Amino acid sequence: MNSPPDSDKVLDIRNLRVSFSSIAGATRAVNGVSLNVRSGEIVGLVGESGCGKSVTIRSIVGLVPSPPALFEDGEIWLRTRRGMTETLSLYKNMKALRQIRGRDVSMIFQEPMRSVHPMMTIGQQITEGILEHEVVDPAEAYDRTVEMLDLVGLPNPPAQMNRYAHELSGGMRQRALIALALVCHPQLLLADEPTTALDVTIQAQILELIRDLRERMSMSVLLITHNMGVVANLADRISVMYLGRIMETGTVEEIFKEPAHPYTQGLLASMPSLFSQPKTHLQSLRGVVPELAMAPKGCVFADRCPHVMPICDETPPVVELRADHSAACWLYDDVEASQGPDAVTARPPHGSDSTLGDSSQRVEVIPLTKTEPTADADQKKLADSDTDLLQIENVALHYPILRGLLRRQVGTVRAVDGVDLSIRRGETLGLVGESGCGKTSVGRLVTRLVEPSAGRIHFGADGRLEEITHIPQKEMKGVRRSMGMVFQDPLSSLNARMNIRNIVGEPLMLHGMARGSAVDERVGELLEMVGLRAAHQSRFPHAFSGGQRQRIAIARALATEPSFLVADEPVSALDVSVQAQILNLLLTLQQQLNLSMLFIAHDIAVVRHVSDRIAVMYLGKIVELGNARDICVRPVHPYTEALLASIPLPIPGLATLQEMPKGDLPDPANPPTGCRFHTRCPYSQPICEQEEPPLVPFADAVDHFGACHFQDELHLQGVEEIGEIHGPAAAAGGEE
Amino acid sequence: MEQNAAANGQPPLNETGVEERFDVTKQVSYGRLIYLRFLRNHAAVVAAFALVLIYLITLVCPFFAPYDPNTRFIEKVAHPPLLPTFIDADGKFHLRPFVFGTVQSRDPKTMERVYTEDTTQRFPLQLFVRGDEYTFLFWDSDLHLFGAQDSPVFILGTDTQGRDLFSRILFGGRISTTVGLIGVAISLLLGIVVGMASGYLGGAVDSIIQRGIEVLLSFPSLPLWMALSLSLPRHWSSIRIFLLITILLSIVGWGGLARVVRGMTLAVKSEEFVLASRMGGGGTWWILIRHILPTNLSYVIVAATLAVPGIILGETALSFLGLGIQPPMISWGVLLQDAQKVSFLSQMPWLIAPAFFIMATVLAFNFIGDGLRDALDPYSNF
């Protein structure tokens, strides 16, 4: 295997093994990874956090510090201007490696906010790269930089040359970094989670840019991401990685239509898509991603696999299912032996499980109730809906911007600017929007964690709505007994100094609901309820994984048996497979306890999955409000349409909108006049700049509101229309 | 592989399958985790032992010191250190260490005192000897850890008045190390109260406090201390002067601690677990005491550990200049006063010995503070 690969390949990684030594001992982060990228191809490397994908991609260019890393085995062949070069052997020869970096292969990183040097201008940083590799005079380097900035779509390139990182938004920084990476025309671009830190509409723009540049600059891309949706619309081929090993490799169509490895199947099934049955259990992988040192021997997925067999204690072979599709799984082992690779379909030979490999049933739908939502249930819901649990009227949250020594007010951030909402009993209202739109503030306003600048809040746990806008904190404490809240970051939402008993039992003690051993008992019950062991209450938060911590946070939120739960981005910090578990848990608990819920998230697919109704927020305003289904099928506000189109769906070949929203989110301290979306709206008309559209009922629908001047004229694209056109996945999981 | 077997052999707990896979280190409390991490830092552990020893010895100094600090040996003025040895003039080894006797004479030219060893006289060292009487707490005794019969033992020599330097260093250490602790305690109290108020209340209160601390920190501390020491009435008893000096040192030193506490309070205030506690019904005081104080405490302890040296050095410097502790009270700084004069130092270089005790103490505090800081990160890998 020491010979260079065929010239068709830009990158060929063979059997790479990388381990890290630490005080705890050595752990192998990358364990026999083989991967290649051909000319002009986009390859996606997908996996959950800690699976070793970053180490793999960084090994290509020698960005893994060694020590502590130890490169035990393997070869990395890279096509360079000097022919095929093995880069691992270049680690000793930094000069040769440096000549490759930036010229033959480039890289963009996960955090654009921190990847641009804060004290050098954009121009300096990009020209520096050119001057490093080529003998050109500074004027030419300048011109080429301007040209490149134009190519990546930064407005007014000459002006950008003199700007600093802090003057650019995240999306613009990522564009600048792409320009920086491509200015020497490398043949391969490595993209390490390039859109993870960005808002969905910006993510869509950047993905589109990468797709476009691949054509224009005829380069190859190796993209790593944890988001199956991102690769579906971008990659030609995909490799799925788990705990340092490649589980499955195939073309994007094969991976999505006929996933072979149980892990891939599990990942796909656990993503709430825009076509799954709302409010149903997602099929989730059990357990959590173990720490590397704790990985099972043999097949590393064995302990979470639904098809685990005794033989899984041994390392599975990589089975060639088709020409371009292979999986490392024992399920397919004897097939290869008896029939040869050509005859294999991605169907498991043992017929052991009907869900496996059967694409039509892949997205498993387990309705929570046996019965279909019947008239009976509808009636109950209607009766419930007579009584609102929470109403907010024209609520606003304004922060003064204070400057200078005398703290003069020089402006106002309108985080929330006049919002009306109501939540009915037993209902889940989803609140969706991009970062900075004020959705988190709404969650904190309704619980009075922040004080509203204007408006009124009514809440009634026992049937009668009472105004709680200005009641003193002492009374508010009583009201909060009926409220619970789950936060985004499971790390910071639990006090590391307190054990689980005191964390979960704190509200009980504060409200005098239990004392002494009664607390232990109740905390035990709560832990069992969220799927943890009662005996764990003496442990401390650091002993639990992210998903488990989020369960603890849910147990705490439900300790006082509230009737209302605010869930603020409860799953966005979690791995995909764990995300599904938490969503399932929330759905189960909501039904068991008849909770009303305000579910806040940036991902409209997640929101749609758990909500009865959805409110879409943009720059402190509600722009659309309606039933979850209506909003997704027939959005009435262009922003909702854009949000729906921006969600990368795990369906390859999906057409995107002709026109995506332009530019970045405006500054909330200085929102645009008229319709706040007009600066980015593809359908913008002169009137949008002047008049602010009110939130009014949409023509032919009950209970569906929009805030667009042209909502009755525009016919915006929803998801079902896309879904019907595309593929069995949509049909299988979509609405009946 | 043991963990693997456990993982495979154990049925999942429920449908969502939360499993049991913890290593031992994860089952312990946060405090214990810090302790375990601290133990891994050998320098810090050694420093901790050294510090405990220093405090123990200086606390019970009358016992460890062979003499009363004010006992004068008139015939042994400016006596050089006399180290115990095992081997006598004939090269014979003795199991019990001893000191030689010394004879004083005068250098005929310079008229300086010269002590010569009289190797015919051997005075074996003894443990638990009777000597100067003292009162420790409420307990009268005359027992000392070591000494020799018929001859004084000066392991660090004597000063210009014939007092045993080693004994004086131990007694001086009692004052110097105590100043550090009391001073930091006062600084801490001020720092925690002001820092937490500043961080938690925010707004105008915060601005005013912060500007105040900035002014405080922009004074050069030593000249400020010197100037402030002017306000101490000279005729006061030495114990009152001692207390006032300590207060004075901490009044200048609390600003840094207050900043640390404020920073932590700000960071913690925005943590989601504080919001969660408010959701659960926690009021301001509850949150401050149950959440913010414990979270801050470990960092405050580090900052306090690192602040002790500053205060010890402040006292030493002031006393050294004659502006701090006043004789007959002794501190390390007071002892070093003698070393300030070049003529003394050239004849009696051992007078600098207190400096090494100061350095050892300060170094120990710094090592411990460093070790604690490294051990503190709650989510760092074990």
Add this chain to the structure above:
Amino acid sequence: MRTYILQRFIQMIIVMVVVMLVSFIIVELPPGDFLTTLREQLSEQNVDPKVIDSTVEMYRARYGLGENWFFRFGKWAWSLMKGDMGYSMQHNRPASELMGERLSLTIWISIATLAFMFVVAVPIGMLSAIKQYSAWDHSFTFLALLGVSVPSFITALVFLLLSVTLLGATTVAGLFSPEYVTAEWSWAKFLDMLKHVWIILFIVGLGDTASTIRVMRARMLDTLGEPYIDTARMKGLSGAKIYFRHALRVAINPIISSIGLRFPQIISGSTIVAIVLTLPLIGPLLLDALLGEDVYLACSILVVLTLALVVGNFLADLALAWLDPRIRFES
């Protein structure tokens, strides 16, 4: 940028006023009637009673003694601002005359110490970070901790001891060779001072140099872990370019902004070192004033030193703003 400077400037003025106020309170703190003390002291010195009367009267007028404190503070502050440092009762001379070149020498030595600290600490700290866990790193990490723990007056004492015992010196090494001590300033005198001054810089600056090494190392390590360093690496830049052009300019910022906190410590250090080594700096004068209860002289010294610091702080802020675009462009 302009608003930033203005803000800092206003802040500086406010700090100055508060510093003067605090110093004034210190002057007022000592118990007993100041004029009585003065009268006693002067008569102890066998001064002509007429002179005593006129001196006391002069003080009464100058400091408005007997008026309310606000008035007195105004008078005192006003005379300070006019450059009148007060009058030493001990020496019976204007304080400014006594301070003379001691003050400027002190400030220059402090600045030189600061420069020494930068020149020594930044490269060592940087190299320690680049070669993390190497023998170099370990030894300097240890030495730095040691250096942090040794106060400057002890370093000075040890130095004194060494020069006395090893070199057999009978007098202390000062700033100048004996023949230049009383000489007028000249090029030769300056050169002579350069020969002596480095050891002073070392003694005064050791502690701060050591702690700056620690800060520099930690900041450099943080900076090298930043994603934009990866970006720089991926351009194919050499190590030197990455360290100097990309990492150093970010890592050094906190060191520059900490000048405001270092400078007071260096002044403190130089004060006590000057006392130990009897250098012609302000320290011995201050001690002298304090021991002789020469209140106004002592406080004038304190105020002048602190004001020098405040101005230095302001200059450091300006330097930082000039270096860091994030501050420069803050509206």
